[in-house]
Amino acid sequence: MPHKRSRKANIQRLAKDLALSTAYWDREKAEAISVVNRLELLEMVSRQIRKDIPIPVHEIPDLDQGLVLADPRGEGYFQKLESNRKR
Helix, strand or coil, rough: CCCCCCCHHHHHHHHHHHHCCEEEEEEEEEEECCCCCHHHHHHHHHHHHHCCCCCCCCHHHCCCCCCCCCCCCCCCCCHHHHHHHCC
């Protein structure tokens, strides 16, 4: 039987994937830069899951436009979150 993720983890993974897929990828600095904010990301996540399931706002990352999501130095928003979880 495969491992089943919690609902919270599924929503957070979907939000991260959507944020990175819509990001602007700067080829010179090798950075992924956010082009959506938190409300736009919440709308995109709500379109992807069932309508009858409410999405708690605290499960959506607090993004702003222009925020660096990932970079080669490991200082992007999502990279900092992952390094904090491992400690």
